[in-house]
Amino acid sequence: MTAETLAEFGHAYLESFTEPDAELRRAKIEKLWSADGRMVSNDLTVQGVDNIAAHVAHIHEQYLVGHGLTFAYDQHSEAGEALLLRWSMLTPDGNTAARGVDVVFRDANGQITTVYAFMGIN
Template sequence: MTDIHAQDLAARYVALWNEPDAELRRKAIRELWAEGGSHVLQPPQEIREIAARLGFGSTTLEAHGYDALEVRVTHAYEEFVAPGQFVFQPRDNAVRLHNVVTFSWEMVPAGGGEVAGGGLETLVLDENGHIATDYMFPAI
């Protein structure tokens, strides 16, 4: 596996979610993820509770491949960052163990202020250092 610094990877990953230029987002996705890579999101508790009431046992949201990843990142950007309300930032706690990198991130008001949300990211890397699977655990 290539030499990867965990905090640098975390910074590039989080920067992607703040990127306003669609072409640069597309390029960053291809640089970060493996071709068949995936993003697996554990939804917030309220969504899991609604799903359970509707009879769904396991509740995860998943995006597989570059096109689906682009849709996922674009929707998050449009909902949280584009209106000018929030930005995402990595915490300074990224660590790597073999092919796994984990770190926390925060969503903060664009003009400064208290943390509005955040979560834990666990990235499983392939032999080339690209994200094979991205597990996101938001905490709101």
């Protein structure tokens, strides 16, 4: 994957969490994820587009709506079929409220099969 393609993927992946319109957010998730994709975080595993969309909606409501927080990627890297995307949750004044790393695996069609999400990373 070229650096530009990696950056484009990272942007699309980030939008799947930050898109304010629930239907558009769901469409982005359906485009990015394989039907049986799996997201594993520190304390939760969700599988399938329906469950992933519900989890992302929960994240969106809990951290973005009405809080003024935004997400941004500040580092990305590739190793074989794995993509590392380090993100920061930023306050309206630009301070970092939280940081994490998502390690993303995709199939031959470019759809996400598995994401390992690590929160609380510096």
